[in-house]
Amino acid sequence: MREADIQINRVDWIAVLIYFALVFIGWINIYAAVFDSQYPKEIWDLSINSGQQLVRIGISIALITLIMVADYRFFENLALPIYILFIGILIVTPFLGKEVNGQVLSVGFGSFRIQPGEFAKLTTALALAKVMERPTFDLSKKNYQIIAFTILLIPVGLILLQPDTGTAMVYFSMLLMFYREGLPQWYFVLGFGLVAVTLLGLGIENNLYLVGAIVVVVAILVSLGRRTWQRTVVFSLIGLGLIAYIYSLDYVVAKLPPHQQNRIMVLFNPNIDPLGVGWNVTQSKIAIGSGGLLGKGYLEGTQTKFDFVPEQHTDFIFCTLGEEFGWIGSLIVIGLFTGLLYRLVVMAERQKNRFSRIYGYCVVSILLFHFMINIAMTIGLFPVVGIPLPFFSYGGSSLWSFTILLFVFIKMDSSRATQLGRLS
Structure with missing residues (x-):
């Protein structure tokens, strides 16, 4: 049997089918989000978002074809040159890109524009x-940790200059891959600890309660074990550092742009301004909750039809799903995402070299972060x-970047029988 036939037979068709199922469901939900019952248009009409998204889906299929016929070593050989190229693009984006709502996220010519941060x-x-x-x-050694974190943080810093905090956060999801490859656990304990303290510090109106809790915890830890004076010094310094950090949060938040301050306020108090800064989240929850068990029916969502939720065809596309297809529809889509992530973990673990495995876990990390944060949002x-x-939200950069990200790994997995050496 020819090598090409072997690779086709080794394609993980379950992952491929889940991808197309998600893209199709996303496409019909984009149509529902922009559907106007008074002036109805066909779903493939190029004058509306669903028609434009269909063109992007067609381009995605062309990209998939190119990826699957390419040699898997192409992606490995050009990994560093492509990374350097996109770092250069990220550097010039604030100067040459198009500004929208105070952010310079896209570059391109005329109507064709891409977001470099997505492809980076x-x-x-x-x-x-x-x-x-x-x-x-x-990764258990400091010098290698510095190299890995440098590669990760360079694009993060450049994206923050645009500024695009949401996209920059996604890159930290690749710490999951770092953990799989041997990064010491204390990094994650420290990271989750800081996140927990930050959320508590922002969420508790009177920070003195949290300060008091820290003092109690420090006192308990000091009383444990031998060498009490050393423990006293260490844990006291930790306690003082946390207290200083908590009180610095108010100063840091005050320096954030107003829209970011509002988002933090709404997170901890959704009812603070339901007709103003809390409008998006409030209407989003109403839309999802009103769907009930089975939903209101396709193209029958009132929250969707009357545009109560802004940006419903992009970041809030899950609202349309929840309102029109209900809890059952939402559960099916969540199940598809979960199934895809499970298949990707299985695929990553069966790779014959570290390059493919590491890249596979990066794919898992990025998709998992987007999936969880978008729905939580x-x-x-x-x-x-x-x-x-x-695969759901409207937009070319989003769909193409996720498609390439996924199918490069599917291609690597289908070629695993021909990969040589570098067994880990």
Whole structure:
């Protein structure tokens, strides 16, 4: 049997079918989000978002074809050059890009524009896989940690200059891959600890309660074990540092742009201004909740039809699903995402070299972060940060970047039988 036939037979068709199912469901929901019952248009009409998205889906299929016929080594050989290229594009984006709502996110010519920050996730994943594939690369050692974090943080810093906090946050999801490849656990304990303290510090109106809790915890820890004076010094310094950090949060938040301050306020108090800064989240939850068990029916959502939720065809596309297809429809889509993520983990673990495995876990991390944060955002469990739902949300950069990200890994997995050496 020819090599091409072997690779086709080794394609993970379950992952491919889930991808197309998600794209199709997303497409019909984009149509529902822009449907006007008074002036109805066909779903493929190029004058509305669903028609434009259909063109982008067609381009995605062309991209998939190119990826699947390419040599899997192409992505490995060009990993670092492509990463450097997109770092250059990110550098010039604030100067040459188009400004929208105070953000310079896209570059291009005329009506064709892309968001480099979306595609830089792919190039960063490839660069990390290329650098970390060496058998001697050990994330338990400081010098290798510095190299990995530098590759990760360069695009983060450039994206924050645009500024695009939501996209920059996505890159930290690749810490999940770092954990799989041996990053010490204390990094994650420290990270989750800081997140917890930050949320508590922002959410508790009187920070003195949290300060008091820290003092109690420090006192308990000091009383444990031997060498009490050393423990006293260490934990006292930790306690003082946390107290200083908590009180600095108010200053940091005060320096944020007004719209980001409002998002933080709404997260902890959704009813603070339901007709103003809390409008998006409030209407989003109403739309999802009103769908009930089975939903109101396709194209019958009142919240959707009367445009109560802004940006419902992009970041808040899950609202349309929840209102018109209900709890059952939402559960099916969540199940599809969960199934895709499970398949990707299985695929990552069966790779024959570190490059493919590391890249696979980057794909898992990015998709998982987008999936969780987008849905949490629409139900008020996370601030509104402009995170699209993979394969669902309207937009070319989003769909194409996720498609390339996913199918590059599917291609690597289908070629695993022909990959040589570098067994881990």
